Amino acid sequence: MSALISDEIKQRAAFVSEVKKRDMYTYCLEITSSCANEMTVAGKRCVNFISNNYLGFSTHPKVKEAAAEAIKKYGLGIGGSPLMCGTTDLHNRLKERIASVYCQGGAALFASGYQALLGSVQATVGKGDAALLDQLVHRSIVDGVTLSGCDKRMWMHNDMEDLESLLERAGKKYRRMLIIVDSVYSMDGDIANLPEMKRLAGKCGALILIDEAHSLGVIGKKGHGLLDHYDMPGGADVISGTFSKFAGAVGGFVAGPEEFISYLNHAASPYMFSASLPPVLCAGVLASFDLLESEPEWVERLRGNVKYFISGLKEMGFDTGPSKTPVVPLMIRDQEKTMLFNRMILDRGIYASPVVYPAVAPSESRIRLGVIATHTRDDLDRSFEVFKEVGKKLEII
Ligand SMILES: Cc1ncc(COP(=O)(O)O)c(C=O)c1O
Incomplete structure (x- = not known):
């Protein structure tokens, strides 16, 4: 056996091959339609519960026209x-739009949200600094911390007492401390407690970076995300996010003070050493921002659907965790049952995503x-x- 194949690789490969053998593998199925409320998945029409195209903008006629x-x-x-x-007039218009949405001096665009998070963290902290991460932040943030070379400290999910105690313990050791959170958590759908975090950060001069991936277009009076939700326009020092959710497209951004953005342009490797976002995406995303303003009914419809959906699932006896947003976890808490549940709902025309280890701990397995x-x-x-029907068959409800 070659040294490449470690015990961990063997274990994971065995799980995947067992799941495939039992026809429970539902990843990477071929899609032959657009990402609408229904999708054609491996030749079958299914209701789409797998995407993050929260507002349905990726197929909106005005977006398609602008992109064309x-x-x-x-x-x-x-x-x-x-x-x-890689900087066209469309890039400049989009950067101005983002800076204005977040009331910041400037913005930078990236080819993906993942790169935007890597770049924003790398530009904010370095050796001698500490990044204080909520334990459930997205992988891109964890990787950004590694890239930056700063110390990584984790605090318990959305637990402000734990954050406070970490800030007190870490306080004197570091040149700069950066608290990083997802505005809306990608697997649990709950919302970061910005007001308390800001209060704690203020006591010791820590900075705050927020990831607006699942909150832009979703929360806030104008659908602008976490700062809008709490009506705290200057509530974060650096704001990063993606166009893959609110616009159902691709690309990422960072917004912050003008001087910081100017520094980032010459310091963040995912920005400097990767091809620019194609102009067609800038055009589509600009049209999506226009829609957010001119057709606010999409945000309202999303909120109405979320309320109806979560309360319906709860009434049936499902555990949907703390979510009040479009990210709804259906907790199964068993890896094998999760894979089987997903196969069974797919066979019945519902397309969703099983989430198992390493994305979450095995005891936190769920359908997202x-x-x-x-x-x-x-x-x-x-x-x-x-x-x-499936919940009863598998004795989940
Ligand atoms: C919370 C969060 N941040 C960042 C990203 C990365 O975004 P992108 O898909 O645009 O690379 C994701 C995507 O899954 C995410 O869920």
């Missing part, structure tokens, strides 16, 4: 990093359900019937 026009003018890509030929604004009541009611 940009493709005609600029073609597929721009052929260079932002510092080279993404509610979207374009779900009809009929879609949600159909899914209730399926969840009830």
